[in-house]
Amino acid sequence: xxxxxxxxxxxxxxxxxxxxxxxxxxxxxxxxxxxxxxxxxxxxxxxxxxxxxxxxxxxxxxxxxxxxxxxxxxxxxxxxxxxxxxxxxxxxxxxxxxxxxxxxxxxxxxxxxxxxxxxxxxxxxxxxxxxxxxxxxxxxxxxxxxxxxxxxxxxxxxxxxxxxxxxxxxxxxxxxxxxxxxxxxxxxxxxxxxxxxxxxxxxxxxxxxxxxxxxxxxxxxxxxxxxxxxxxxxxxxxxxxxxxxxxxxxxxxxxxxxxxxxxxxxxxxxxxxxxxxxxxxx
Amino acid sequence: xxxxxxxxxxxxxxxxxxxxxxxxxxxxxxxxxxxxxxxxxxxxxxxxxxxxxxxxxxxxxxxxxxxxxxxxxxxxxxxxxxxxxxxxxxxxxxxxxxxxxxxxxxxxxxxxxxxxxxxxxxxxxxxxxxxxxxxxxxxxxxxxxxxxxxxxxxxxxxxxxxxxxxxxxxxxxxxxxxxxxxxxxxxxxxxxxxxxxxxxxxxxxxxxxxxxxxxxxxxxxxxxxxxxxxxxxxxxxxxxxxxxxxxxxxxxxxxxxxxxxxxxxxxxxxxxxxxxxxxxxxxxxxxxx
Numbered sequence: 273x274x275x276x277x278x279x280x281x282x283x284x285x286x287x288x289x290x291x292x293x294x295x296x297x298x299x300x301x302x303x304x305x306x307x308x309x310x311x312x313x314x315x316x317x318x319x320x321x322x323x324x325x326x327x328x329x330x331x332x333x334x335x336x337x338x339x340x341x342x343x344x345x346x347x348x349x350x351x352x353x354x355x356x357x358x359x360x361x362x363x364x365x366x367x368x369x370x371x372x373x374x375x376x377x378x379x380x381x382x383x384x385x386x387x388x389x390x391x392x393x394x395x396x397x398x399x400x401x402x403x404x405x406x407x408x409x410x411x412x413x414x415x416x417x418x419x420x421x422x423x424x425x426x427x428x429x430x431x432x433x434x435x436x437x438x439x440x441x442x443x444x445x446x447x448x449x450x451x452x453x454x455x456x457x458x459x460x461x462x463x464x465x466x467x468x469x470x471x472x473x474x475x476x477x478x479x480x481x482x483x484x485x486x487x488x489x490x491x492x493x494x495x496x497x498x499x500x501x502x503x504x505x506x507x508x509x510x511x512x513x514x515x516x517x518x519x520x521x522x523x524x525x526x527x528x529x530x531x532x533x534x535x536x537x538x539x540x541x542x543x544x545x546x547x548x549x550x551x552x553x554x
Numbered sequence: 555x556x557x558x559x560x561x562x563x564x565x566x567x568x569x570x571x572x573x574x575x576x577x578x579x580x581x582x583x584x585x586x587x588x589x590x591x592x593x594x595x596x597x598x599x600x601x602x603x604x605x606x607x608x609x610x611x612x613x614x615x616x617x618x619x620x621x622x623x624x625x626x627x628x629x630x631x632x633x634x635x636x637x638x639x640x641x642x643x644x645x646x647x648x649x650x651x652x653x654x655x656x657x658x659x660x661x662x663x664x665x666x667x668x669x670x671x672x673x674x675x676x677x678x679x680x681x682x683x684x685x686x687x688x689x690x691x692x693x694x695x696x697x698x699x700x701x702x703x704x705x706x707x708x709x710x711x712x713x714x715x716x717x718x719x720x721x722x723x724x725x726x727x728x729x730x731x732x733x734x735x736x737x738x739x740x741x742x743x744x745x746x747x748x749x750x751x752x753x754x755x756x757x758x759x760x761x762x763x764x765x766x767x768x769x770x771x772x773x774x775x776x777x778x779x780x781x782x783x784x785x786x787x788x789x790x791x792x793x794x795x796x797x798x799x800x801x802x803x804x805x806x807x808x809x810x811x812x813x814x815x816x817x818x819x820x821x822x823x824x825x826x827x828x829x830x831x832x833x834x835x836x837x838x839x840x841x842x843x
Binding site: 306362368373486528 | 587588634635638639642643644645646648649650652653654655656657658659660661664774777780781784816817819820823824826827830831
């Protein structure tokens with residue numbers, strides 16, 4: 273396997289974790305977040321600081337996970353206060369605030385970012401395997417959550433908070449849980465990203481990146497784990513496979529996002545489902 | 555004197571924000587949609603102003619052209635994107651709007667280039683006046699005058715003319731207005747047309763101010779405009795004006811007081827988040843979040 277293939281597969285794995293975790297917040301629980309990049313970035317910076325200080329991989333991963341989740345739960349409190357579209361605005365704000373804050377902090381490397389992060393000692397291929405294992409675990413966890421009582425409660429809250437409350441579901445607690453879990457995984461992805469690049473700047477976690485993650489979720493089919501996984505893989509590989517797409521990446525992502533919402537709000541998962549039904553003739 | 559210079563900058567930037575954001579406020583008031591793609595209209599207005607001004611040699615013609623083109627674009631956004639999405643939750647049209655903005659931004663980059671376009675002749679931005687030691691540029695004066703004219707005009711239009719009164723009636727009680735013969739669909743088009751034309755004016759003025767239009771021109775401003783309309787109490791035109799001026803001044807002074815630990819562009823969002831958490835209904839209490 274060439275170094276190029278190893279790096280592409282690593283990025284695919286990271287994006288899968290990010291998209292699946294965003295889908296838990298926005299898909300399962302209906303809390304639209306356009307600031308997922310901030311939690312990803314918080315995890316990446318936490319892991320970078322931990323690696324520079326201790327060079328311990330498990331410690332860095334724990335730091336990434338906890339930092340992402342803590343920030344996520346704080347932002348999650350916003351979801352208790354405001355309506356869905358204003359939550360989206362708040363999360364956009366969180367993303368700009370995160371990059372705006374990090375760029376000015378000398379202890380976070382400012383504009384220059386953090387470089388010279390010690391390697392994990394696993395090599396590029398080892399890192400890739402670790403990323404893929406975490407991605408597989410995230411996907412399995414997402415399927416598990418979706419079938420559990422918690423997944424049911426998430427969907428109930430996402431569909432209709434008032435109705436969920438009459439079933440005795442504490443909507444606020446479940447929203448916080450969705451944010452806590454989803455952003456912990458985003459933080460974890462940030463840690464893995466730090467291991468992968470060994471060099472991070474705030475630019476990698478900007479709002480545009482968050483929009484691209486949301487595009488993966490919506491295009492795959494919001495709420496569908498398998499749809500989101502396929503979209504994350506497809507949309508990450510597309511710019512690599514087609515030169516045109518690489519130059520016009522945002523045009524393609526934005527265009528697909530608009531087209532899917534407008535023509536097939538259920539995303540590719542819903543299209544696939546209706547095709548299966550048509551083929552079976554039921 | 556330094557502090558007064560900052561105030562001049564803050565007020566002129568605030569006036570630009572106000573003219574830019576009022577379209578967003580109007581759309582929110584009528585349809586409860588956060589029209590993020592308004593920034594694409596703003597950017598289109600800036601591009602058209604520069605390109606027509608360069609081609610014809612007249613900056614005034616550039617502004618006229620952009621005021622003619624952008625309402626069509628704004629109405630097309632409503633017809634093709636928002637109208638079919640009105641039946642969904644409000645975050646659905648908003649995400650579509652973000653998608654459209656990202657798409658348009660890349661389209662501007664592809665069509666007009668990464669470096670952007672500039673005025674060939676822009677005597678405006680180099681003309682300055684000196685009032686007792688305070689330097690004010692011609693374009694800053696123009697921005698403030700524009701804001702005064704726009705807001706006075708909007709006030710007169712919505713209180714003194716039949717169309718304006720019908721518009722206001724539709725915003726507050728659409729069904730009753732419709733039963734009095736006001737066509738709600740026409741009101742929506744009017745809304746997008748006026749908001750877009752104003753965004754184009756603001757876009758052209760920013761182009762004059764920076765003497766540059768690049769693909770990212772609408773980007774940060776767009777999200778700031780979201781912050782402004784929330785701070786202004788959602789759907790309130792007066793609130794938008796106040797919030798814009800406050801933000802312009804806070805940013806202007808903020809760069810010297812908090813600039814060491816926070817990016818200038820992040821200040822608006824800090825204010826936005828704090829306000830949403832403390833008072834989800836905005837400054838003025840009108841509307842709900």
